[in-house]
Amino acid sequence: MLNVAIIGCGAIAQSVMQGLDGRADIAVASVIVPADGQTAAREALAALAHPPAVHTALAQAARPDLLVECAGHGAIAEHVLPALEAGIACVVVSIGALSEPGLAERLADAAARGHTRVELLSGAIGGIDALAAGRLGGLDEVVYTGRKPPHAWQGTPAAERCVLAELTEATEIFAGSAREAAAAFPKNANVAATIALAGLGLEATTVRLIADPGVTDNVHHVRARGAFGEFELTMRGKPLASNPKTSSLTVYSVLRAIVNRAAALVI
Ligand SMILES: NC(=O)C1=CN([C@@H]2O[C@H](COP(=O)(O)OP(=O)(O)OC[C@H]3O[C@@H](n4cnc5c(N)ncnc54)[C@H](OP(=O)(O)O)[C@@H]3O)[C@@H](O)[C@H]2O)C=CC1
Numbered sequence: 001m002l003n004v005a006i007i008g009c010g011a012i013a014q015s016v017m018q019g020l021d022g023r024a025d026i027a028v029a030s031v032i033v034p035a036d037g038q039t040a041a042r043e044a045l046a047a048l049a050h051p052p053a054v055h056t057a058l059a060q061a062a063r064p065d066l067l068v069e070c071a072g073h074g075a076i077a078e079h080v081l082p083a084l085e086a087g088i089a090c091v092v093v094s095i096g097a098l099s100e101p102g103l104a105e106r107l108a109d110a111a112a113r114g115h116t117r118v119e120l121l122s123g124a125i126g127g128i129d130a131l132a133a134g135r136l137g138g139l140d141e142v143v144y145t146g147r148k149p150p151h152a153w154q155g156t157p158a159a160e161r162c163v164l165a166e167l168t169e170a171t172e173i174f175a176g177s178a179r180e181a182a183a184a185f186p187k188n189a190n191v192a193a194t195i196a197l198a199g200l201g202l203e204a205t206t207v208r209l210i211a212d213p214g215v216t217d218n219v220h221h222v223r224a225r226g227a228f229g230e231f232e233l234t235m236r237g238k239p240l241a242s243n244p245k246t247s248s249l250t251v252y253s254v255l256r257a258i259v260n261r262a263a264a265l266v267i
């Protein structure tokens, strides 16, 4: 039985727990949320056949086989780094957090000291295997364009640049490096950071973000060129009803990582 703890109880975490509920080989024993989110989390989880315990931190004595971060940038320093130091394997979905200079190195150092490993999940984007393999031969250019409906950009700097609800045509709301994108759009540019970390790096990866009233899906487009050749990838991700910023594939990416951890043969 794989014993799992999950950080966060929002759109992704709740869908992941629904997907795992009742499995014989995997148990989600605890969920970690901010202190003022405990009551809401208990209510949200009450409908599960096996609701996990809700905590504000991993208990000293708790040793899950896997700690799964589905929370936000702040959760990495708060929960993931100490867990790695304590030897607990972690998977992370808030990849944009690694745009903070030095955080990737701190994660690697903590995992090395704990003799364990931290895995950055592919989340809403595909092709990360090809990009990371292509990097070994040398990449010349990687360009990422993220396109979402205007309402998915509410609460971001895009809302200061235009009246999102009144857009009638596709509007560029950001152009720059993956590092700048991930820092300015922590809930909308994890994919930009993922592509950058797998490929040309946070500075050299070119990012465009677009609010587009003509789409209903979260559309991710990647163009990569290097010694391996080139590829172009378009993903049209269905947003989660509970959070339009987040594509449902992110949930399946987390589920895959957990299920693979419990499986003898993985793909
Ligand atoms: N890699 C990828 O492709 C993608 C990554 N993401 C990222 O995944 C993360 C989760 O997304 P989603 O579920 O949609 O977001 P939600 O906002 O729906 O949920 C986030 C949850 O995490 C909790 N939380 C926030 N900070 C902390 C913390 N420091 N410790 C514990 N819990 C915390 C929140 O609690 P409360 O509500 O009480 O604050 C909430 O329960 C986000 O960082 C998002 O940007 C999303 C889409 C794609």
Ligand SMILES: O=C([O-])CC(=O)C(=O)O
Binding pocket: 124, 186, 187, 188, 189, 190, 191, 192, 218, 237, 245, 246, 247, 248, 250
């Ligand atoms: O879920 C998505 O479509 C991607 C996303 O929000 C992100 O890159 O942060």
